Amino acid sequence: MSDQPADLDYLSFVDYAIGKTQAELPSTDPVAMRLGLTLHRLTGALVYDWESTVHRPRGLSWAGFRVLFVLWLAGPLESRHVARLAGMSRAAVSALVKTLEGNGLVTRTQVPRDRRAVSLAITPTGHAAVTDAYQAHNQREQAWASSLTPEERTVLIGLLEKLTTGPAAAAAQRLT
Template sequence: MNSPDGQAQPTFRDVLRARLVEQDTVPPDAADRTDLVFNLTKFFNRIGQDAESVHRRLGWSWAGFRFMNLLWAAGPLEARQLTRLSGASRAATSAVLNTLERDGLIRRDRSETDRRQVLVSLTDEGASRLLEGLRAQAERDRAWFAVLSPEEQRQLGHLLMRLADQPTP
């Protein structure tokens, strides 16, 4: 970004990093990680908002799409499995499933062997409409990641998977 006199202005990231190091708040390598977390958070928020807008137009939330996608890929699942696989809380899972069920996109059935267990599955309508959502999401993913080569996309995916799948430090 340039000032009115044409001079390059430091970015927020530059100012934050410099201040962290100058104030001896954290060592330089920690300041670099702060920048990494800042960028990941910014990207996560932007891509999440974009995905939400895509899926709201289709009649469900981004969370609803993720749940339907899990059910489409894995087949019927117990509600607790959906909670674990999605990383959502039990309350959030329940709220999303209530909305999807109300809209006729999923069905919940009690297990015949254990009445405490609820098996969740896509309805035919949910499966049909999900395909439109998968195509729309694939197009948005393509647009977001077009700035990276296929090899860079694979590397980023691998690195993010390593971070996401590690035990909490």
């Protein structure tokens, strides 16, 4: 394979990018760079797979599914709590809820003690939609996980949880 950018696939591009970056910025940590690029690529591939094979065919976006998933398992909740649990901004949840409510999947009611706050709840139609979607979603999760042994899955989960709870993640959480 050529080392010209147009001839590279994603994984060979990672090697190429690391080499080019280190040539210009020698203090670059190639292992951290590879980790970041690989996690980003994997996340993008997972979300694309789930959204294109499971959620879009059911009329849901990835973000819409995440809100329904939170409400299915933890709701009803104030929208700010839904945003936190779904890993979204409050503004994104607010905009999304208009569509979900219009489709009869969620309801929103004003919180009596705070006129600015809104409580969200899943409707029976939303419950049916999210449980149907999640069954197919979990089949895709199983397909992805099948590349690893049970022991490898346990180790990877532990490592990802360690990254998720580390100092950089805590600092990023303070920004949201």
